[in-house]
Amino acid sequence: MRVLVVGRGGREHALAWKLAQSPEVLNVYVAPGNPGIATIPQCECVAIDELDIEEIVTFAIQKTMDLVVVGPEAPLSAGLVDALTDSGIPAFGPTKDAAQIEASKEFAKKLMVEYNIPTAAYASFTELEAAKEYIRKQGAPIVVKADGLAAGKGVIVAMTLEEALDAVDQIMGDSIFGNAGSRVVIEEFLEGEEVTIMAFVDGKTVVPMVMAQDHKPVFDNNEGPNTGGMGTYSPVPQFPASLTDEVVKTIIQPTVDALKDKGIVYKGVLYAGLMITKDGPKVIEFNARFGDPETQVVLPRLETEIISVFSAVIQGKLEYIDIEWSNDATVCIVMAAGGYPGTYEKGRVITGLEQIDREFGNNVYVFHAGTTTKDGEIVTNGGRVLGVMGRGMDLLQARDYAYQAIPYIAFEGAHYRTDIGLKGIKNVQ
The missing domain is CATH 3.30.470.20 (ATP-grasp fold, B domain)
Structure with missing residues (x-):
């Protein structure tokens, strides 16, 4: 089989990596992919942007793809699966209509309320002052969300009234998430x-x-x-x-x-x-x-x-079909650019990646999330740069592998959390 994966991040790297392990798969093309994906023997990156629907469909037809797997939310919401299916190409992912469940938080909330699916109470607004008035009546803590797609960053959990009002100013007034913030969804704060x-x-x-x-x-x-x-x-x-x-x-x-x-x-x-x-x-x-x-x-x-x-x-x-899972544990630590999720610099040279296989073998794998190449070197190209995944018999071992691997990798301004997985480990000790 010939498979095309659409996307450039850590999720798409994981998909390409898994697909390449299948004996049924001869070639995995990834549009546009990243330098980590390019190191997988069966994988080939192609310079097509994930939102260039026409070019993706043309490439899939020309290469007679047996399957296209669409990774990110933006091309799903833009109707890529619809376009591929209409052209006779089998595609994995929801249609444009189905992807509304993510593309519009208001659509999702209305659906859940109508069909009694458990979720937080909410209200939505297209007017800034009306949103603020609602927040003043509800009080804090409260959750303010951009209605549209915001790369996972469009949610602000405001613990004070001032933070909530400021969140509305940023999302609707300053348009920090672009058109995704033309409507806000304001939700009850859930504890748990x-x-x-x-x-x-x-x-x-x-x-x-x-x-x-x-x-x-x-x-x-x-x-x-x-x-x-x-x-x-x-x-x-x-x-x-x-x-x-x-x-x-x-x-x-x-x-x-x-x-x-x-x-x-x-x-x-x-x-x-x-x-x-x-x-x-x-x-x-x-x-x-x-x-x-x-x-x-x-x-x-x-x-x-x-x-x-x-x-x-x-x-x-x-x-x-029966879907089976390993009893192994896995822990993934994200190495991010300094300043993320705010302003951060790109183009920082990444070193040490070649040592991971040699030192850790199958116990650690590094997924590229925001990287590119420049002058023959791998450099940072996003906020979340790498995902260092450790695998072990239990969470403690998997976590140890991941954190032991991180010091081998370096780029200027690198930042990561040191407490990933601790909550789960405390529950089994």
């Missing part, structure tokens, strides 16, 4: 612990993946502004396996059924970002694709051929 459960969906059948826990704030102890994710781990031992069954029954399956009731057939990955409250799990957000960096710890644990899973989803035959 967060967890991510992603599921494969074929339009009717839902098959959950193993749980993961992301760390959104930029600094240790969950301090500082939210990011796209500073690290993650799997499994999440503080939650029982029965939680996954509960989430499928009360949240994910009802959401797929609700979309179907609206005439939308959802196929691909449905990501549920959850808060486990005293009243049970509630939805913080839905994503219409694999999470990043959750994919970097979930896919390494997948033992079933990934091509078989993708094919079953596309063909609506998910109920006929």
